[in-house]
Amino acid sequence: MYRAQFPFPPYFPYGTPPALFAHPSPLPASPAAMNLASPLPSSGWYSPSPALSSAPVGAAYGFGMPSPARPAAYPSPLVAMSFSPAQPGPPAFHPPAYSPLAAYSPFARRAHHMPPPPSSPSMRGLRSRAAAGAARASAAAAANGISMSAITPQIRPRPAFTISRLETAAYEGQKPGTSGLRKKVAVMQQPNYVANFVQAIFDAVDDLAGATLVVGGDGRFYNDVVIQLIVRMAAANGVGKLIVGQNGILSTPAVSALVRDFGAAGGIILTASHNPGGPDGDLGIKYNIGNGGPAPDAVTAAIYDATKSISRILTADDIDDIALATPARYTFAGSDFEVQVVDSVANYVDNMKRIFDFPAISSLLTSGSFSMVFDAMHGVTGPYATAVLVDELGAPPSSVINGTPLPDFGGGHPDPNLTYAHDLVELMNSGKYDFGAASDGDGDRNMVLGNQFFVNPSDSVAIIAAHANDTIPFFARSPLTGLARSMPTSQALDRVAAHLGLELYETPTGWKYFGSLMDAGLISICGEESFGQSSVHIREKDGLWAVLAWLSILAANPGSSVEDICTRHWASYGRNYFTRYDFEEVDSDGAAELMARLVRKLDSWVGGKLDAGYVVRHADEFAYVDPVNGARASNQGIRFLFDDGSRIVFRLSGTGSSGATIRVYIEQYEPDASEASTPASEKLAPLVNLALSMSRMEEYTGRTEPTVIT
Numbered sequence: 001m002y003r004a005q006f007p008f009p010p011y012f013p014y015g016t017p018p019a020l021f022a023h024p025s026p027l028p029a030s031p032a033a034m035n036l037a038s039p040l041p042s043s044g045w046y047s048p049s050p051a052l053s054s055a056p057v058g059a060a061y062g063f064g065m066p067s068p069a070r071p072a073a074y075p076s077p078l079v080a081m082s083f084s085p086a087q088p089g090p091p092a093f094h095p096p097a098y099s100p101l102a103a104y105s106p107f108a109r110r111a112h113h114m115p116p117p118p119s120s121p122s123m124r125g126l127r128s129r130a131a132a133g134a135a136r137a138s139a140a141a142a143a144n145g146i147s148m149s150a151i152t153p154q155i156r157p158r159p160a161f162t163i164s165r166l167e168t169a170a171y172e173g174q175k176p177g178t179s180g181l182r183k184k185v186a187v188m189q190q191p192n193y194v195a196n197f198v199q200a201i202f203d204a205v206d207d208l209a210g211a212t213l214v215v216g217g218d219g220r221f222y223n224d225v226v227i228q229l230i231v232r233m234a235a236a237n238g239v240g241k242l243i244v245g246q247n248g249i250l251s252t253p254a255v256s257a258l259v260r261d262f263g264a265a266g267g268i269i270l271t272a273s274h275n276p277g278g279p280d281g282d283l284g285i286k287y288n289i290g291n292g293g294p295a296p297d298a299v300t301a302a303i304y305d306a307t308k309s310i311s312r313i314l315t316a317d318d319i320d321d322i323a324l325a326t327p328a329r330y331t332f333a334g335s336d337f338e339v340q341v342v343d344s345v346a347n348y349v350d351n352m353k354r355i356f357d358f359p360a361i362s363s364l365l366t367s368g369s370f371s372m373v374f375d376a377m378h379g380v381t382g383p384y385a386t387a388v389l390v391d392e393l394g395a396p397p398s399s400v401i402n403g404t405p406l407p408d409f410g411g412g413h414p415d416p417n418l419t420y421a422h423d424l425v426e427l428m429n430s431g432k433y434d435f436g437a438a439s440d441g442d443g444d445r446n447m448v449l450g451n452q453f454f455v456n457p458s459d460s461v462a463i464i465a466a467h468a469n470d471t472i473p474f475f476a477r478s479p480l481t482g483l484a485r486s487m488p489t490s491q492a493l494d495r496v497a498a499h500l501g502l503e504l505y506e507t508p509t510g511w512k513y514f515g516s517l518m519d520a521g522l523i524s525i526c527g528e529e530s531f532g533q534s535s536v537h538i539r540e541k542d543g544l545w546a547v548l549a550w551l552s553i554l555a556a557n558p559g560s561s562v563e564d565i566c567t568r569h570w571a572s573y574g575r576n577y578f579t580r581y582d583f584e585e586v587d588s589d590g591a592a593e594l595m596a597r598l599v600r601k602l603d604s605w606v607g608g609k610l611d612a613g614y615v616v617r618h619a620d621e622f623a624y625v626d627p628v629n630g631a632r633a634s635n636q637g638i639r640f641l642f643d644d645g646s647r648i649v650f651r652l653s654g655t656g657s658s659g660a661t662i663r664v665y666i667e668q669y670e671p672d673a674s675e676a677s678t679p680a681s682e683k684l685a686p687l688v689n690l691a692l693s694m695s696r697m698e699e700y701t702g703r704t705e706p707t708v709i710t
């Protein structure tokens with residue numbers, strides 16, 4: 001009988017160590033099943049699952065433990081467990097600091113406040129190790145200095161699988177939005193709903209046979225089920241290799257980095273980003289292409305077309321759940337298909353170390369005169385933030401709050417803005433911290449705050465770009481080539497581009513439009529008003545990257561506060577005042593009529609004098625032709641450009657899952673530095689009122705107030 005034991009008290013994070021305990025019959029099918037489905041009894045033994053019994057001596061798994069504070073939630077910190085199939089009776093016990101799990105799982109290390117294992121193989125050294133494996137991904141990984149065998153030393157052979165062809169019928173409405181397919185969990189849980197969409201990806205995307213795909217998600221409810229489904233369908237559809245994040249968790253920027261570093265054909269990201277999670281929340285599936293970025297319109301259109309005519313699903317239902325808790329490689333008899341579970345954090349941390357001056361940032365964070373707090377909002381970024389900010393840069397562990405990924409984000413709305421990141425906003429308003437930041441469910445968005453000071457995301461990208469060449473080693477080595485922003489984002493970035501003599505590209509909303517510009521070397525940094533900034537290091541926006549960029553600026557300007565940095569920027573460039581009003585989940589028909597009326601009246605407003613003396617110089621529906629590949633995108637928002645340079649933009653959100661969300665973007669330029677400290681709400685009030693009256697917002701939506709103001 002194989003036995004399992006939980007670790008000694010010092011490693012149990014909640015004070016009272018669990019005694020040994022048994023899992024009730026029937027046995028769970030896999031560690032993953034235990035992790036997610038089982039109430040934990042108070043004492044006894046776990047009996048082995050089939051997956052455990054085939055593991056080698058000394059292997060270790062991590063399991064989710066409900067936190068006493070949140071008994072209904074799963075999986076909170078991992079508990080390391082070691083077992084020895086060779087020994088009868090109680091197992092040989094390996095303290096987690098020296099177990100393979102501790103060595104390969106930053107999650108487990110951090111959950112138990114363990115130091116990096118001194119004598120175990122360290123993730124940090126992976127890049128220098130010899131590459132292994134003949135598969136394409138291994139070769140690409142080797143080219144990037146990553147050793148696949150070092151990341152996942154254990155090969156776990158599985159029996160052969162059989163491919164089944166299941167009849168299915170198309171669902172309507174599987175059209176991806178701004179960033180993938182997002183629906184309520186209940187919609188996604190309909191029979192074959194997710195399987196249809198996944199099959200559509202395999203059918204629509206060329207060259208996936210024999211290719212490598214990266215799969216991971218933000219840990220939200222139902223991710224675990226969908227990952228196992230993708231494994232079975234990938235096997236049946238001839239995919240060569242799946243790289244899966246440990247515990248199924250990967251931030252969106254981490255997926256982008258893995259796709260690029262491992263030469264994968266693409267990635268499937270399970271996230272609805274900043275939308276709420278849990279059984280009543282949203283689920284999302286997004287396909288990224290081989291450059292690591294979101295699929296462009298042509299690919300999402302092909303996937304959507306495939307969903308409309310789908311009639312069969314290919315799956316290998318006899319593949320048992322993959323144990324996602326431990327890095328390992330799963331091979332299958334009679335097939336080249338392989339699943340590789342990788343550390344979710346290590347590759348990302350390595351990349352950040354190559355981009356930023358970690359010693360300089362660390363000096364700031366450990367100087368004793370600087371304090372920061374990072375709110376992961378119970379999204380995916382907690383483990384990444386802890387690895388980077390705490391483990392690498394020396395910030396105190398308390399610097400990361402809400403750092404445990406939870407399937408329902410703790411009941412919150414994981415959107416890092418002034419409304420939903422209220423824990424962070426309160427802390428920053430208390431005046432105790434110099435720097436604050438938050439990121440969203442999947443870690444691509446961020447919000448940056450100073451002491452009682454908000455940095456508008458449009459300003460954030462401009463300020464990062466203005467300082468990049470001087471403060472970020474990555475750009476010292478490869479100076480900025482050009483800059484880009486989405487159309488509604490303020491034109492603060494345009495002024496930096498002009499100052500640096502760089503081209504500025506204005507794209508439609510959606511990160512997918514930056515990819516071709518980056519691939520062609522036309523831009524190095526880009527950003528969106530929707531709390532996103534990133535660079536050419538990957539093809540997604542990257543919340544933690546933006547935080548490190550800000551810390552780099554602060555480290556290079558000793559004694560300057562976040563507010564000082566912004567004020568000096570406005571003094572040099574003038575201030576592009578910007579605000580966004582969101583009218584969330586309004587009636588879809590009313591929203592469509594509001595937009596249609598604005599389009600009908602576009603021309604009639606041009607040249608006329610409106611309230612507060614504003615004169616419309618130009619009005620249109622924004623359309624874009626990609627300068628690299630000629631792809632066209634139309635109907636990308638209605639914009640009114642005024643003769644003083646101000647703008648009002650109306651756009652329907654493409655990321656919601658119910659009703660419609662109208663976004664109103666307002667911008668006004670103030671060249672006079674002495675005027676730059678007026679609050680944005682005051683400065684922009686006349687334009688806001690004009691926007692609301694031009695659109696007849698109340699008449700069409702019944703709303704007098706927005707739900708969110710940025």
Ligand SMILES: O=P(O)(O)OC[C@H]1O[C@H](O)[C@H](O)[C@@H](O)[C@@H]1O
Nearest residue numbers: 178179510511528530653654655
């Ligand atoms: O369509 P919206 O709700 O305005 O959201 C727009 C945003 O959606 C996602 O987050 C994309 O990754 C962003 O690139 C985009 O800016």
